[in-house]
Amino acid sequence: MTVENKVVVITGASSGIGEATAKLLASKGAKVVLGARREGRLQEIVDDIKKDGGKAAYHVTDVTVPEQVKALVQTAKDEFGGLDVIFNNAGIMPTSPISALHTDEWDQMIDINLKGVLNGVAAVMPDFVSQKHGHIITTSSVAGIKSFPGAGVYGATKFAVRNLMEVIRTESAQEGTNIRTSTLYPAAINTELLNTITDKDARNGMDQLYDAVGIAPISIARVVNFAIDQPEEVNVNEFTIYPTKQA
Numbered sequence: 001m002t003v004e005n006k007v008v009v010i011t012g013a014s015s016g017i018g019e020a021t022a023k024l025l026a027s028k029g030a031k032v033v034l035g036a037r038r039e040g041r042l043q044e045i046v047d048d049i050k051k052d053g054g055k056a057a058y059h060v061t062d063v064t065v066p067e068q069v070k071a072l073v074q075t076a077k078d079e080f081g082g083l084d085v086i087f088n089n090a091g092i093m094p095t096s097p098i099s100a101l102h103t104d105e106w107d108q109m110i111d112i113n114l115k116g117v118l119n120g121v122a123a124v125m126p127d128f129v130s131q132k133h134g135h136i137i138t139t140s141s142v143a144g145i146k147s148f149p150g151a152g153v154y155g156a157t158k159f160a161v162r163n164l165m166e167v168i169r170t171e172s173a174q175e176g177t178n179i180r181t182s183t184l185y186p187a188a189i190n191t192e193l194l195n196t197i198t199d200k201d202a203r204n205g206m207d208q209l210y211d212a213v214g215i216a217p218i219s220i221a222r223v224v225n226f227a228i229d230q231p232e233e234v235n236v237n238e239f240t241i242y243p244t245k246q247a
Contacts, residue, residue, distance in 0.1 A: 004029030007080045012090030014041035016191030020217035021224050026054030031080040035061030035072040063090045063116030073123040088120040088138040095151045096199035106153045113157035128179050135180040142187045182227040185240040190214040213245040
């Protein structure tokens, strides 16, 4: 499976990893469909891609609303005649100690980081099962494979994504639907994710870490490109991506 001419839906596409991935894949000949809540940013990115000769479209999407995610997928089919890949990338990271009881933020993380992924899976599954191919790529986190103080609920959503993706992979193999899955576990990547942290102490600690070791979102985009570019019979299903300087 090469990237060229593949139709790829990307959530959380208005900045950071989503934006970098959309631009990289489009430069490789993919047809990308961007979803996020900020229409102005989506329009700018699509315009940039088209100016560089790429093919792109967008649909304003809140991943917590199933109908909007389905509409995003429908946009891909309407614009480009089908769908090959969904990159479930939307997420937030308002980390804080459990004892701080930021329960509203707990709910938001569950709604976006977990239910948002489930909504993406539900939106593409009928097509992927029917056509007997497809690729589901999802951004988890190193907090989805290790337990970090201050990231209890965030990590819980990312651990859940890890389990979900592996079950989709194994069920697809059993059912003969050929759906590939790839789960990404990024560490310190310089994106807008830190802006979702409201706890002062947590934000200060993360700022110091990211200032010291953080790397650019293109680092993750290259991994997504690699995963898609594998032959259909090859499923590279997990990637842990650390900055070289991060302990």
